[in-house]
Amino acid sequence: MSVKTDIPSEVDLLVAGAGPAGMAAALVASLEGLDVLLCEKSDQVGGTGATSAGTLWIPGNSQSRAAGFSDSAEQADRYLSALIGDGTNRDLRNAYLRTGPAAIDYLCARSDVQFLPCGKHPDYRSNMPGAALAGRAIVPEPFDGRLLDSDFRRIRPPVAEFMLLGGMMVGKADISRLIGRYESLGNFVYSAKLLFRYLADRLKYERGTRLMMGNALIARLFYSLRKRKVPILFDSSIVELMGNRDGVKGAQMEINGRQVAVKARKGVVLATGGYAHNKRLREAFMPRPVPTHSMSCEGNTGDGIELGKKLGASLAPEQSTSGLWTPVSIAQRSDGTKGLFPHLVLDRAKPGVIAVNSTGRRFVNEAASYHDFVLAMFECNKTIQSIPAWLICDSDCLRRYGLGVVYPGHRNPAKFLDNGYLVSSQVLEALAGKIGVDGGQLCSTVTRYNAFAKTGIDIDFGKGETELNRFNGDASHKPNPCIGPLVTSPFYALAVWPADIAVSTGLATDADARVLGNDGTPIPGLYACGNDMASVMAGSYPGPGTTLGPAIVFAYRAAMHAKGLAL
Numbered sequence: 001m002s003v004k005t006d007i008p009s010e011v012d013l014l015v016a017g018a019g020p021a022g023m024a025a026a027l028v029a030s031l032e033g034l035d036v037l038l039c040e041k042s043d044q045v046g047g048t049g050a051t052s053a054g055t056l057w058i059p060g061n062s063q064s065r066a067a068g069f070s071d072s073a074e075q076a077d078r079y080l081s082a083l084i085g086d087g088t089n090r091d092l093r094n095a096y097l098r099t100g101p102a103a104i105d106y107l108c109a110r111s112d113v114q115f116l117p118c119g120k121h122p123d124y125r126s127n128m129p130g131a132a133l134a135g136r137a138i139v140p141e142p143f144d145g146r147l148l149d150s151d152f153r154r155i156r157p158p159v160a161e162f163m164l165l166g167g168m169m170v171g172k173a174d175i176s177r178l179i180g181r182y183e184s185l186g187n188f189v190y191s192a193k194l195l196f197r198y199l200a201d202r203l204k205y206e207r208g209t210r211l212m213m214g215n216a217l218i219a220r221l222f223y224s225l226r227k228r229k230v231p232i233l234f235d236s237s238i239v240e241l242m243g244n245r246d247g248v249k250g251a252q253m254e255i256n257g258r259q260v261a262v263k264a265r266k267g268v269v270l271a272t273g274g275y276a277h278n279k280r281l282r283e284a285f286m287p288r289p290v291p292t293h294s295m296s297c298e299g300n301t302g303d304g305i306e307l308g309k310k311l312g313a314s315l316a317p318e319q320s321t322s323g324l325w326t327p328v329s330i331a332q333r334s335d336g337t338k339g340l341f342p343h344l345v346l347d348r349a350k351p352g353v354i355a356v357n358s359t360g361r362r363f364v365n366e367a368a369s370y371h372d373f374v375l376a377m378f379e380c381n382k383t384i385q386s387i388p389a390w391l392i393c394d395s396d397c398l399r400r401y402g403l404g405v406v407y408p409g410h411r412n413p414a415k416f417l418d419n420g421y422l423v424s425s426q427v428l429e430a431l432a433g434k435i436g437v438d439g440g441q442l443c444s445t446v447t448r449y450n451a452f453a454k455t456g457i458d459i460d461f462g463k464g465e466t467e468l469n470r471f472n473g474d475a476s477h478k479p480n481p482c483i484g485p486l487v488t489s490p491f492y493a494l495a496v497w498p499a500d501i502a503v504s505t506g507l508a509t510d511a512d513a514r515v516l517g518n519d520g521t522p523i524p525g526l527y528a529c530g531n532d533m534a535s536v537m538a539g540s541y542p543g544p545g546t547t548l549g550p551a552i553v554f555a556y557r558a559a560m561h562a563k564g565l566a567l
Helices: 020-031 047-051 062-066 073-084 090-110 145-154 172-179 185-201 213-227 279-285 303-310 370-381 395-401 414-418 428-435 439-455 467-472 548-563
Strands: 010-016 036-039 115-117 137-140 236-244 247-255 258-270 324-332 338-342 354-356 389-394 423-425 491-502 514-516 522-528
Touching (some): 010 020, 010 236, 010 548, 020 258, 036 236, 047 213, 062 090, 062 115, 062 137, 073 090, 090 548, 137 213, 236 258, 236 303, 236 522, 258 303, 258 548, 303 522, 338 491, 354 439, 370 491, 389 395, 428 439, 428 491, 522 548
Parallel strands (some): 010 036, 010 258, 247 522
Antiparallel strands (some): 115 137, 236 247, 247 258, 324 338, 324 491, 423 491, 514 522
């Protein structure tokens, strides 16, 4: 079954962008009986969401409550008040916390978009009042891409470095069983089934069809839209909104190179992914030096933001680093291209990994959230070069825990040395010389850190003191799951750079995702969600799913408002 490509001249709701937010808005609007048209300027759905972990931060969600985890919007509000203060519109925050569980339950009850509780998954500032250790994060259920048949090609693939054997997706729960495939019969059978499923997939598809994380979320949204026969126009984009500050009535579109006008009785939803690949907007809103790298979809060039600005829309937040960040390493692919590997949870918190700046000194709690790690890079770089920073470990650590694209259990890191991904030396001081940091200071740093490994107390940065740190460390390592000595040569170094996962500056909206003009009042018929909408978190990163949670919730609110339903 192919996606419908007829071009109607008039619809109820026109949605720009087939990422998580745009597809969710289109799906909810269709479920509420609206005539919807979804347009996507690329030839695939998913945007940045397709390459994400797919986690949503939804305090008080019913999936976690059913699994026995207690949480509430009141607790989450206390946490956000401590983290953000008055840095964001209070009405938006209240709407998000109040509506989040209902939006998820709505999708689960009426579509194939289904979610599972993550269980324990600590908030990223787990030492703050109101923070939760479990219950706020949910993930999409895995999805069988074969259900999409030939339209499986329409799903944007995940990051290549996150796939095994050139196309097999694995989840966090799979990793330990794959690494320990020869340690038990159960692990061997489990791993063999994954392999045979993948090999069977490759007889028909370009990659594996066992979809997880963000790919599963995108596929479930796409599958649900297909079942409802919602038309999706690929290779199409909005070039101009029809209307003015007093109201939007549709849009002028470019579809396969030709201009088409489409009227929209209920309005237009902008969900084009934000401005991550718009050089001018990066220069205007991002910290200095403006980061070179971005994990965002290449098509996110600020289309929605520019369209809104032409109608006098306001941008927010004014005070922000305008990014949600992760450190990345630059991977060399077998075809000669380069990829970005995000250092989210798999290595930095493990025993035996430290991060140093150009002087060879530590500057951060390595087990902090990926967002906070990069903020520390920016802050330190104001006085001491910390971009790039260097992750340092020894051979025992590399073999046991991995580092970047060198996965745990890897027996031969030679190819990563040959292509320049890793730098290595038998002697720490020589390693320092290779990466351009002070050798004597690096040796002193490692000596001091090794002393912390004996006591289990990092008196400099507190590595291993928070629940988040320990969650991503090695629970079997004592006395501190996040601190281990660097003693076994050869030693390794890996450069990491700041990269945005998403942007936080966008079009200011009200609680129903209506875009606000410069006077603070809504522009009738114009909505924004996802990264086109100014982040309700005001540039902060409270927990896993900080971008996707609000994307889905405010897409739901936008569609409901367009239908005329008050929430």
